[in-house]
Amino acid sequence: MYNNSIAGMTAEYIVQAKLSHMLNISVRMPENSIYDLLNAKNKCSIEVKSSTQTGKRAGHQFSITQAQLEKNACDYFVCIAFHNSENPFDFTSYIVPHEAMVNIISLRKSKTGYVHVGIGVKSRRCTPDIITLGKDKWDLLVIDNKSSFTYHKNKLAKSMINKFNDFYLVGEKDIEYTPIDKLSGMDKEKGRRYRCLKCPTQKRKSLGSMKLHILRTHRVVDYDLS
Numbered sequence: 001m002y003n004n005s006i007a008g009m010t011a012e013y014i015v016q017a018k019l020s021h022m023l024n025i026s027v028r029m030p031e032n033s034i035y036d037l038l039n040a041k042n043k044c045s046i047e048v049k050s051s052t053q054t055g056k057r058a059g060h061q062f063s064i065t066q067a068q069l070e071k072n073a074c075d076y077f078v079c080i081a082f083h084n085s086e087n088p089f090d091f092t093s094y095i096v097p098h099e100a101m102v103n104i105i106s107l108r109k110s111k112t113g114y115v116h117v118g119i120g121v122k123s124r125r126c127t128p129d130i131i132t133l134g135k136d137k138w139d140l141l142v143i144d145n146k147s148s149f150t151y152h153k154n155k156l157a158k159s160m161i162n163k164f165n166d167f168y169l170v171g172e173k174d175i176e177y178t179p180i181d182k183l184s185g186m187d188k189e190k191g192r193r194y195r196c197l198k199c200p201t202q203k204r205k206s207l208g209s210m211k212l213h214i215l216r217t218h219r220v221v222d223y224d225l226s
Contacts (some may be wrong), residue, residue: 113141
């Protein structure tokens with residue numbers, strides 16, 4: 001794998017091989033389709049994403065287009081995280097329901113048409129440990145019964161969304177959260193989306209600053225401080 005396009009093709013072949021091993025035949029969709037693969041047996045639509053780790057601490061970043069976030073664009077994102085650019089068999093897979101992916105990257109609006117979700121790296125584009133809830137859950141892609149397929153997809157999506165909301169303090173009764181695309185000026189530039197309703201004179205804060213404020217001022221520590 002010498003470039004992103006080759007890594008992407010390799011990831012698609014890996015997913016097809018995995019489905020074939022599980023006795024499910026997949027069909028590659030035409031170029032420029034919203035999703036990449038269709039499981040011919042149960043009609044599960046799959047968008048394959050790939051990322052190659054560039055350093056021991058670099059982690060992985062998966063790029064998502066705005067079109068892929070539209071309603072019913074696919075059933076699952078299958079994110080293949082390659083750990084070695086010279087060895088396509090050294091990878092970890094993350095199975096992410098479409099609904100969960102839409103929620104996970106809802107904080108990341110992009111003028112370029114691409115948004116990003118990351119794992120294993122601390123940055124503003126990272127959503128720590130959330131998509132790892134779907135690590136290697138290949139069985140979700142091959143469930144035959146339609147009701148059971150939908151139930152398990154929604155169950156995983158709910159778990160991811162709940163973890164996302166807990167991490168980003170979304171829905172906390174004492175915190176006013178404003179989406180980044182509704183902010184302006186320095187608040188938007190600095191990502192200051194949060195305002196403490198217990199301290200009305202306080203200015204908006206970033207996620208990290210708000211968590212420290214709650215810890216130091218209100219002594220609440222029942223959330224992820226990472």
